[in-house]
Amino acid sequence: MLDDRKLAVLRAIVEDYVSTHEPVGSKSLVERHQLGVSAATIRNEMAALEDEGYIAQPHTSAGRIPTDLGYRLFVDRLNELKPMSGAENRAIAEFLGHAIDLDDVMLRTTRLLAQLTRQVAIVQYPSLQRSLVRHIELVPVSGRRVMVVVIADTGRVEQRIAEVPLDLEPALVELLRSRLNAAIAGKPFVEVADVVATIVEETEYVNRPAVAAIVACLLESVVERPDDRMVVAGAANLARYGSQFETSVAPLLAAIEEHVVLLRLLGEASSTNDVLVRIGAENPALPTSSVISTGYGMGPVAVAQLGVLGPTHMDYSGTMRAVHAVASYIGRLLTEG
């Protein structure tokens, strides 16, 4: 069924097609690769590969193009990822090392990934659901307004304004702040709702509405929204599609602005070591593109996803390597910071 030579032929077809973007024929195959057999033999193998659905020809008398299935087989048979070169690693460190806060890390990471892969890069902010509370701050901004600032152990900062029904005593704010911090600092975000409920109950009657308002605001900013925060970069790389504009680029541009769609594309948060590849029709939303994604985080459990969006005919090996390298670097960065 799938002897070694057939695999070698498929591999050669994928490589050639990825680099030239033109259907590849039997003759050019034997020229560019040392396959040790003649073009006629290759033609036979190609006919077999086509029967099994791994390659196709755009029209009679043209070369072959890998199908989604062909790419899938190719990717599955990539035994291991080559490590990045020393120079590449140094470039990553250089690029990300000077970040000043989490926003900056996210921005730089996304641009770096876009630049390395020459595709559209997507990086999700660390999920609150999988983080710990580091600190809560209450900042009075005017008589009846308090800014509630929540800081996660990943460095992510969420803030929001709470409107309270009556003027607040500074002492009460102070008390509430220390009680909130004592109760939930260091705890996972998912436990916040439970812990905080008791604090409202323990509040003396007159202050309860104000405290309830602040706590409600806190809970709102802690709960994950569907259009969770993410950064996208590298749309300019779509320019290289050029001709196939209408068919490929337009839907991609549309998707890029729909964060909800992107989130679904990135897939479920997985371990930080698996690189997930979804090819063509494997993701129904964008059947002409591929997504390569992985989780990143402090340690083996992922706090969020990052990945790359590109045409199905992309350099899977190199892109997977870059995605993996960036994810593990940002993981280290978060652990230190």
Next chain:
Amino acid sequence: MLDDRKLAVLRAIVEDYVSTHEPVGSKSLVERHQLGVSAATIRNEMAALEDEGYIAQPHTSAGRIPTDLGYRLFVDRLNELKPMSGAENRAIAEFLGHAIDLDDVMLRTTRLLAQLTRQVAIVQYPSLQRSLVRHIELVPVSGRRVMVVVIADTGRVEQRIAEVPLDLEPALVELLRSRLNAAIAGKPFVEVADVVATIVEETEYVNRPAVAAIVACLLESVVERPDDRMVVAGAANLARYGSQFETSVAPLLAAIEEHVVLLRLLGEASSTNDVLVRIGAENPALPTSSVISTGYGMGPVAVAQLGVLGPTHMDYSGTMRAVHAVASYIGRLLTEG
């Protein structure tokens, strides 16, 4: 030189070309507009307009297209902006009303503007240089690390980690926080550097290195960076360019990722009432596009810019109206919040 009828003809040419994107000839002009004269007369006028540089023909025996100069004259003769309809205003209020914090306001504003104009929208965060300090917060995050959080009166929040040379006493942090707030809360950001210098000098000798580190960090986050924060949306609208991809869309996509370029395109912060229009070659960076921008802010003085990027053949009147309306709405929103 420029009698009324010539202006009417130019106006008609611009309108037709904007809506059809095809060179417009004398015959179709008299059909679609009530000009009261024959096509031959229009031809004479058109020849005159071409001599004066307001219109051009892509090749002999084609209709006329407005030149940059023609658009400029057209825009300058738009005597006043029609106000938005009630329904449009309600849509804006509906869209922006539910924002929860400044980040959310920026995001929603940009998307709204992109949607209203069907172009690429750019919204700059309120400039710190033109804001007042509302509050400063120091949050110890570990032994030798303090997160410095600065909140502006516009609602903008900047945070950054300071590394101090020795472990900090909570009491010292507390003291520093209150002294910093007492000194600069309510003051403009531009004065922060001066005021804060004295605080370091007044610190007792042993704590001075730590305080200096924190203050240095504060100053860093207060100083405006060249790639100041901004939000971009509506890149999907570029898909409508379709055919002219290589020439028009690719450089635009590239520019969109270069925030420094965008900043320069938006122009200098002007009053909140002027709508600035830069057409084609008037902005050297993107000679085939037009930029429509204005300032927004709390009151008549602008704290930042917002605008729209599109092809030179765009609906200037409608776009200027939308830019103005969104800017004034977000100004009101900031003033209330």
Next chain:
DNA sequence: CATTGGCACTCGGGGGCCGAGAGTGCCAAG
């Protein structure tokens, strides 16, 4: 003197045609 109808002229774009080239499938021989 501005306006108008008429008319010759000019290109750009689309359609049709053709030949070159690349690639295939099949077959018969090694």
Next chain:
DNA sequence: CTTGGCACTCTCGGCCCCCGAGTGCCAATG
């Protein structure tokens, strides 16, 4: 099983030609 040969099939680019939209100019007109 492999290989060289060969007939066949398409796509693509070039070429040509005609159509039509649009122009500029001119002479006539009120």
